[in-house]
Amino acid sequence: MANGSSNGCAAAPPKNFEIAIIGGGIAGLSLAIGLHQRNVPCTLYERASNFHEIGAGVSFSPNAVQAMEVCHQGIHEAFEKVCTRNGWASKRKVWFDFLDGTVENEDASFSINTSLGQNGVHRAHFLDELTKLLPANKVQFGKQIENISEDSQGKKVMKFTDGTSASADAVVGCDGIRSTVRQIIVGASHPSARPTYSHKYAYRGLVPMDKAIEAIGEERAQNACMHMGPDGHVLTFPVNHGEKLNIVAFRTTPDEWDGGDRLTKSAHRQEALRDFAGYNSLVLGLLKLTEEELSVWAIFDLGDHPVPTFYKGRLSIAGDAAHATSPHHGAGAGFCIEDSAVMSELLADQCVQSHKDLEAAFAAYDKSRRERSQWLVQSSRRIGDCYEWRAAGVGKDFKKIENEIEERMGIISNLDLIQAIQDAKEDLKRRVV
Ligand SMILES: Cc1cc2nc3c(=O)[nH]c(=O)nc-3n(C[C@H](O)[C@H](O)[C@H](O)COP(=O)(O)OP(=O)(O)OC[C@H]3O[C@@H](n4cnc5c(N)ncnc54)[C@H](O)[C@@H]3O)c2cc1C
Known part of the structure; x- marks a missing residue:
């Protein structure tokens, strides 16, 4: 046009x-x-x-x-x-599989699909x-x-x-x-x-896919996942034609951003592991794959x-x-x-x-x-x-979380x-x- x-x-x-x-x-x-x-x-x-x-x-x-x-x-x-896109043909429409990141259960609590998947x-x-x-x-x-x-x-x-x-x-x-x-x-x-600062920050990493498969298995490494938890969540999706796994680990904090005018600062992997103490072996396994020196991104918005x-x-x-x-x-x-x-x-x-x-x-x-x-x-x-x-009226109710995501992703997509x-x-x- x-x-x-x-x-x-x-x-x-x-x-x-x-x-x-x-x-x-x-x-x-x-x-x-x-x-x-x-x-x-x-x-x-x-x-x-x-x-x-x-x-x-x-x-x-x-x-x-x-x-x-x-x-x-x-x-x-x-x-x-x-x-x-997601590595498995059966996941081609899946945007993310959503998992409870605090229990040792590799099954997804629910999946969100879109017409093009991830x-x-x-x-x-x-x-x-x-x-x-x-x-x-x-x-x-x-x-x-x-x-x-x-x-x-x-x-x-x-x-x-x-x-x-x-x-x-x-x-x-x-x-x-x-x-x-x-x-x-x-x-x-x-x-x-x-x-203004949204009181969330994120650790980001790109890790080799073979290492990710070793750590968390093929299904979770080759297909997009959202690991949910209290005051934190970790998302992953494959990039570089499946050779790398993109990892972003978000954390909510009551504190102000201490990076001054900069939107990023560096952190040690140990800090990320401390932030996600109590999460399951998938989440910790992912974080252990990241570089020792990580960048942390302050999440600001308008x-x-x-x-x-x-x-x-x-x-x-x-x-x-x-x-x-x-x-x-x-x-x-x-x-x-x-x-x-x-x-x-x-x-x-x-x-x-x-x-x-x-x-x-x-x-x-x-x-x-x-x-x-x-x-x-x-x-x-x-x-x-x-x-x-943390969302009012939703909390840890997975059905409500799923419904909210479905509705809002529909408006976007x-x-x-x-x-x-x-x-x-x-x-x-x-x-x-
Ligand atoms: C952790 C994280 C994950 C994200 N993941 C996604 C995602 O999966 N999907 C998605 O759709 N979005 C995602 N986003 C959002 C996305 O990255 C941004 O919306 C997008 O990159 C913004 O692009 P932009 O061109 O508007 O700004 P920028 O990418 O910030 O580009 C601005 C450009 O302007 C230049 N510039 C700045 N000031 C001046 C100046 N005074 N004079 C001349 N040049 C100037 C800069 O050098 C820069 O090149 C994510 C963001 C973050 C922080």
Whole structure:
């Protein structure tokens, strides 16, 4: 549906505007690819000296996979190239098998299925494939945005910390959870300018699959599992075409994060084992496989203070910059790609030509995306607590936990993105006439 042809506007004249994208994570890259493939002029500005992702897994639900196809078929092909599904044919529709992590019983308490089951990728491998879809001249590295002003022609002027500047007709901040563009839009002192600590942290590891099979057996190592427990949960899924097992061990704490401004800190494996004392041999067996020096991730989100708007004039935000969420639905990155699909379609629409139209496109994007993505942030908090038997009215009742997950995963997975985009374009059309 690229270049939106059926919304009643006249034949598409070439675009004479330029979009600046700030940040080259999954949100910024997928948006740049979506725009470039629709002949919308854009440049991506990334503060690092190259594209980078951490050595960990990320999984995608059916809505995310559809968003890849809509954004650009090449993104979907890149994903298929690096995607790993559950190892057993009988588990192809299983998202996760849920187990009681505190008893010595290897049977699942229940399983949650989706139409595509589990789809895990190694982040860095996926990003490597994505970068191949964007010409090098569309990207500028070493550009950390500091502020944005407007010149006498109405162009947005971006000032970078290296003293340089660049201009564009509109700017999309895909600069992650600590977004500078969000701060510029809402004001540095607004409560949503900064994310807050969810009082959960996570140890992450990638371990060789043969070692994992030795430690916990084939069924649990080769297929995605969620080990539940009091105030903690451990999830695993295979990546690297089944050669590695991705492990993420979450813990809830009443304490504040002591890592200062950093979202990660290092810890010793012994600390993880202490945190999960009392869990069963599957959980402890998994943790013993991790490196001695582990990274711990603080889970921050925008749940306490949702952003009141995803745009202001011709500035907008997408991905974690707009709706950073805890990862308990495994959907944050997928929602980044949903954002990119909607934004690409709107900006490529033939109705969008002038500065005023660009603002209208951002308004239609805000209307289309804000409610759903802010729901995710709250739902993710709730479901993380369900996995840890902490959710009010649910506790350790496995039937209730299963029902909550089913219902919420349904809302995430069963989005009709094509319809959502059509609705957003109708909205855009009303705004530009
Ligand atoms: C433990 C954990 C597990 C997760 N698991 C999953 C999962 O299984 N499935 C899923 O869908 N999601 C998952 N997520 C969420 C997912 O990782 C994020 O939603 C997603 O990666 C955010 O992408 P982004 O592009 O918005 O931001 P980022 O990946 O943070 O990218 C932002 C980019 O902007 C750049 N940048 C920042 N500031 C500036 C600046 N001032 N100027 C220029 N550039 C700048 C950064 O260098 C970076 O490249 C998980 C998150 C965590 C913490």
